[in-house]
Amino acid sequence: MSGRTWLRVGAPIAIAALVAIGIAASGHFVGEAREEPSPIPAPTPTDAGAPAPEDAGVVDAAWRYDSQGELARPPASEDYVCRQPQLEIEQTEGCAAGRPYPACRWRLPDPPGELYEIWRNTTDDHRWARPGLVSLVLTAAAEYQRRWPGEHLTVGDLDAPGPRHQTHDRGVDVDLYLLEAMIARNEGGRRYPDNYAHRSRREVRALRARVMDLAKILATCADGRIRIYYNDPDLIHPFREWYRERGLETPFSHAMRMHNPLHRFHFHLSVPDDLAPLPPR
Numbered sequence: 001m002s003g004r005t006w007l008r009v010g011a012p013i014a015i016a017a018l019v020a021i022g023i024a025a026s027g028h029f030v031g032e033a034r035e036e037p038s039p040i041p042a043p044t045p046t047d048a049g050a051p052a053p054e055d056a057g058v059v060d061a062a063w064r065y066d067s068q069g070e071l072a073r074p075p076a077s078e079d080y081v082c083r084q085p086q087l088e089i090e091q092t093e094g095c096a097a098g099r100p101y102p103a104c105r106w107r108l109p110d111p112p113g114e115l116y117e118i119w120r121n122t123t124d125d126h127r128w129a130r131p132g133l134v135s136l137v138l139t140a141a142a143e144y145q146r147r148w149p150g151e152h153l154t155v156g157d158l159d160a161p162g163p164r165h166q167t168h169d170r171g172v173d174v175d176l177y178l179l180e181a182m183i184a185r186n187e188g189g190r191r192y193p194d195n196y197a198h199r200s201r202r203e204v205r206a207l208r209a210r211v212m213d214l215a216k217i218l219a220t221c222a223d224g225r226i227r228i229y230y231n232d233p234d235l236i237h238p239f240r241e242w243y244r245e246r247g248l249e250t251p252f253s254h255a256m257r258m259h260n261p262l263h264r265f266h267f268h269l270s271v272p273d274d275l276a277p278l279p280p281r
Contacts, residue, residue, distance in 0.1 A: 082221035083281040084135050085142045087112060095131070101171045101273070106134040108158060116141040119156025119177060129158035130171035132275030137174060139278045140217050147217075148210055154179055156266070172275075176267040178214060181207045183232045184264035192265055208235055215239050215267070219255060221278060222271055224248025229259035229268040 087109045094103025108127040111117060116137075118127070141153040154177035159169065179185075184192045196204045212235055218226050224243065227250060230236070236256050243255050251272050259268065 080217050080220045081143050081146065081281070082139055082278055083142075084139045084278045085112075085115065086280050087138065089134065091131070092128075101130045104131065105129060105159070105171060106131045108134055108137065108155060114152050115145060116152050117154040119154050119175065122156040126157050126159060128171070129174065130273070130275070131277045133158065133172055133174060133271050135277035136218065136222055136271060136275065137176070139221050140176075140214065142281065143217050143221070144214055147213060151178070151181075151210065153177070153214070170273070172273060173268065173270050176214070176269055177265065178211055181210045182230075182265050183211075186265040192262070195265075208232070211235060212239060215256060216242065218267075218269060219243060219248060222275060224250055224255065225272050225275060226250060226255055227252035227270045228256040229263045230256060230266075231258045231261065231264045233258070 089109055090107040092103065092105045094100075095106070097103075105128045108118075108129070137153075137155055137158075141155070144153050145151065156175040156177065158174045159171050177186075180195065183194070183196055185195050186192055196207070199207070211230075211232070215228060215230075215235070216239070218228070224246075236258065239256050240254070248255065252270065
């Protein structure tokens, strides 16, 4: 394939307006301004770090519970396995020559089995990004599935310059979805219903625990060097507290913050230009 080679990874390697009709039909009506903060409401009483549901596989020994079965302490950072699954990754020729982005880019591979899913309108040319971002996505997908058997991550729009985004054009941005677990759903046709409104508190806690765990995996495996746009104040506050307790630091203003209303059904993740790939599993 001209301009591209294949890499067997076995070790670490050194929204402007929304376009109305066409994008709405696509169901992915997303546009991010670069640094417009949104106020974060005070959190409601909720256990954002609730334990995993009973059918979520083996409970990590580091999870501590009180006599009512409520989570007393979240899992420690070192419980996360930050190693990239060994997959065939297509790369541009510039990588072998030691050239920087955009000459060197990795392609997010076709999903092996049910490790992750590609978001429905993500075209092949929107699956390329800097090696560090692709590596982090693969690592997070593998670790999330290890901790939540039967569940998987959905990935969309790595490099995707054009009318849908003002970002996603430097190889450092990606949209991540936990379908049916986030605070809203994207049903297409500009329909974004609330996903928690008619659920029991137990269900909401279990779903929010999955979202929180994904955020912690990303932060841990990127050594804190992330920014997540996600509009759930009941998750943002405890995540920031967890982040501070671990002494993590981000080059962005906050590791997690709210943004425009379309960030209720996915994470918009950004990483620094120089984020390095992770070692293999």
